[in-house]
Amino acid sequence: MLGLQIFLLLSCMCGFAVSKTHNFDWEIGYVTANPDGMHERRMIGINNQWPNPTIRVKQHDRIILNLHNGLPDRNASLHFHGLLQRGFNGEDGPEMVTQCPVGPGSTITYDFNVGGQTGTYWYHSHSGSQYGDGLRGMIIIEYADKKDEPYSYDEDVSLSVNDHYHLESPAIVKQFLSRFNPTGAEPIPQNSLFNETKNVTWNVKPDTTYLLRIVNMGLFVSQYLQIENHKFVIVEIDGVAVQPYEVDSIYITVGQRYAALVKTKSQSGTNYRFINALDVEMLDVVPEDLQLVSTNYLVYDEGASKPEHYPYYDFEKFTESLHGFNDFDLTPLSGEKLLPEPDITIEVNFSMEVLGDGVTYALFNDKSYVPPKVPILYTVLSSGELTTNPEIYGSNTNTFVLQGNETVELILNNHDPGKHAFHLHGHNFQVISRSPGTDDEDHPVEFDPSNDTMTDYPEYPMIRDTVEVNSNGYFVLRFKANNPGVWFFHCHVDWHLEQGLALVLVEAPEEIQAHQQHISANHVEVCKNVSVPIQGNAAANMDFLDLMGQNLQQPPLPEGFTAKGYIAMALCTLVAVYGIWSIYKYGIEDVSKDNSVEVIERLSRILDEHDGER
Numbered sequence: 001m002l003g004l005q006i007f008l009l010l011s012c013m014c015g016f017a018v019s020k021t022h023n024f025d026w027e028i029g030y031v032t033a034n035p036d037g038m039h040e041r042r043m044i045g046i047n048n049q050w051p052n053p054t055i056r057v058k059q060h061d062r063i064i065l066n067l068h069n070g071l072p073d074r075n076a077s078l079h080f081h082g083l084l085q086r087g088f089n090g091e092d093g094p095e096m097v098t099q100c101p102v103g104p105g106s107t108i109t110y111d112f113n114v115g116g117q118t119g120t121y122w123y124h125s126h127s128g129s130q131y132g133d134g135l136r137g138m139i140i141i142e143y144a145d146k147k148d149e150p151y152s153y154d155e156d157v158s159l160s161v162n163d164h165y166h167l168e169s170p171a172i173v174k175q176f177l178s179r180f181n182p183t184g185a186e187p188i189p190q191n192s193l194f195n196e197t198k199n200v201t202w203n204v205k206p207d208t209t210y211l212l213r214i215v216n217m218g219l220f221v222s223q224y225l226q227i228e229n230h231k232f233v234i235v236e237i238d239g240v241a242v243q244p245y246e247v248d249s250i251y252i253t254v255g256q257r258y259a260a261l262v263k264t265k266s267q268s269g270t271n272y273r274f275i276n277a278l279d280v281e282m283l284d285v286v287p288e289d290l291q292l293v294s295t296n297y298l299v300y301d302e303g304a305s306k307p308e309h310y311p312y313y314d315f316e317k318f319t320e321s322l323h324g325f326n327d328f329d330l331t332p333l334s335g336e337k338l339l340p341e342p343d344i345t346i347e348v349n350f351s352m353e354v355l356g357d358g359v360t361y362a363l364f365n366d367k368s369y370v371p372p373k374v375p376i377l378y379t380v381l382s383s384g385e386l387t388t389n390p391e392i393y394g395s396n397t398n399t400f401v402l403q404g405n406e407t408v409e410l411i412l413n414n415h416d417p418g419k420h421a422f423h424l425h426g427h428n429f430q431v432i433s434r435s436p437g438t439d440d441e442d443h444p445v446e447f448d449p450s451n452d453t454m455t456d457y458p459e460y461p462m463i464r465d466t467v468e469v470n471s472n473g474y475f476v477l478r479f480k481a482n483n484p485g486v487w488f489f490h491c492h493v494d495w496h497l498e499q500g501l502a503l504v505l506v507e508a509p510e511e512i513q514a515h516q517q518h519i520s521a522n523h524v525e526v527c528k529n530v531s532v533p534i535q536g537n538a539a540a541n542m543d544f545l546d547l548m549g550q551n552l553q554q555p556p557l558p559e560g561f562t563a564k565g566y567i568a569m570a571l572c573t574l575v576a577v578y579g580i581w582s583i584y585k586y587g588i589e590d591v592s593k594d595n596s597v598e599v600i601e602r603l604s605r606i607l608d609e610h611d612g613e614r
């Protein structure tokens, strides 16, 4: 790989000869576990263990990771979330974007250098919602030279939070992407996890400063974190060092990371609650037995008693103790200034709609992302001069072609009442404008470049790789297209990714061709093993302008349906709530059967009752 050679050359010239190579041989497979202590289920573990290991390396180290798919019935993949993969686009992980799915029995080798990045990252499967079944873990990149670290602390402690489902993801997706869920209501988790379990005790020493590295590895729900009578001093977000910022609680969406200093007290006789709470605003229905507020323990003295459990269901009381912070106010320590006016502006309106098969899809400018027949990177590599023509990537992949080094502005208007956490691969972006949320669905707040309030950009905008958009609101991002590659931009609420909430940036494709002309022999074989072609356009045609046979989204609902839709709406809502409740309930009760027959019966009953009323 040429990228690697250049890197090695550079590293010799700059003299960090100490960089190490870390080899990992990982076989993934099912492991029986009981993460929340309430329900035993299969989790996807590594080398027969779950929870999964943390990867800890230093700046400029090389990682060679062999991932053997030991799952008998599922494809897999691995993404290294937050790593820029400069020169290593093919190692990024998302299936059908930069690689093929890894079939059962196949082994993929990821080989890359972590470069100059530092901080808190994570790895996870990028095959649909598979990481919800456990294929996830932390990555920590330490400073090569400890003296470069901009803050001091005594100990480094990691922490992941999660939402947790009792059913496996494929079963949930089947019920979620169904016409019996016409409002697209998201599956409600059965629980939250703290470090992949619950009721955790963290033993601390007095007068000690901990660097707490937090990742939300969930599929869906944002969480609040709070340690009673203690503060967090945020020093890093998504791997980007920030001006220290003191808060008494942290709000973290799925995909995001925070590193915060926690200074313990001098007195050591008392123990405190460390609370993690699910953001109830994101849930369409709140089952009464869902534990919204969970208690863990910051323990100074194991002999002393632990505080009582916070009332599980009293989210309202819990929120009274929150003094929310806005991540928009965090400024990068690097002093990086607002990027100049963009060379290219991409504007996307995002909405949820029911298409012809009765399923709710997520659309960017009326297009729902549908994976192509050839991984997009491989289309770039096989398309010669046509590579800059966006048409070859198909009409349903939402692909935008960027020129090398241009300044890109991405405006996203959220025409949906939900909050969403968007993640961009291959870049950290500046967040230069963002509106608060509104419940007024008829009047979403849209970005207006002629509005002075909206374009009063900060001089030093927040920089990160995963950002929340508020309900019916917008955000505006800027970044420089200085990392040639094919980069996925998608909602990290994985249920929404399953609904097609994604777009693709093909950045400086000629540079990709010049520097990464060869896909590794291993990656080629991985494709062969699942019969996915490695050349051609989105339709796998070698006549690149002929898209016959490409994968397309569902047709729209038939004319007239929407007129009658008003009555249907009311029913739909009932059915949707029922559907979501049943997914939740079956998760709890461990009934892994297909309940669609029951749903249909229930639906007909509701329809009959409704007919009776008229």
Ligand SMILES: *[C@@H]1O[C@H](CO)[C@@H](O)[C@H](O)[C@H]1NC(C)=O
Pocket: 034, 035, 036, 037, 038, 197, 198, 199
């Ligand atoms: C956590 O505590 C609850 C309530 O005591 C218990 O039901 C559950 O099994 C515990 N979970 C774990 C993983 O310890």
Ligand SMILES: *[C@@H]1O[C@H](CO)[C@@H](O)[C@H](O)[C@H]1NC(C)=O
Pocket: 073, 074, 075, 101, 103, 530, 531, 532
């Ligand atoms: C794995 O991916 C290939 C190619 O998309 C597909 O044909 C196959 O059905 C998938 N296998 C499983 C088990 O999902």
Ligand SMILES: *[C@@H]1O[C@H](CO)[C@@H](O)[C@H](O)[C@H]1NC(C)=O
Pocket: 105, 106, 107, 108, 522, 525, 526, 529
């Ligand atoms: C492709 O499949 C064969 C047969 O299962 C297997 O032996 C081989 O290792 C696979 N190749 C890769 C790259 O995984």
Ligand SMILES: *[C@@H]1O[C@H](CO)[C@@H](O)[C@H](O)[C@H]1NC(C)=O
Pocket: 157, 158, 159, 160, 195, 200, 201, 202
């Ligand atoms: C979370 O788990 C990791 C890995 O086992 C451990 O090192 C860390 O101390 C735990 N964090 C807390 C807050 O307990």
Ligand SMILES: *[C@@H]1O[C@H](CO)[C@@H](O)[C@H](O)[C@H]1NC(C)=O
Pocket: 347, 348, 349, 365, 413, 446
């Ligand atoms: C987004 O929606 C607004 C109005 O709702 C419209 O003016 C604008 O043209 C749309 N943008 C795109 C790219 O479709």
Ligand SMILES: *[C@@H]1O[C@H](CO)[C@@H](O)[C@H](O)[C@H]1NC(C)=O
Pocket: 403, 404, 405, 482, 508, 511
């Ligand atoms: C972008 O800038 C880099 C560094 O200045 C340079 O090496 C590269 O050739 C430029 N790319 C393009 C497409 O101009």
Ligand SMILES: *[C@@H]1O[C@H](CO)[C@@H](O)[C@H](O)[C@H]1NC(C)=O
Pocket: 435, 445, 451, 452, 453, 454
């Ligand atoms: C400009 O944006 C602000 C903030 O969103 C809003 O309150 C105001 O009404 C907008 N002004 C106009 C003229 O639309």
Ligand SMILES: [Cu+2]
Pocket: 419, 420, 421, 491, 492, 493, 496, 497, 501
């Ligand atoms: Cu979303």
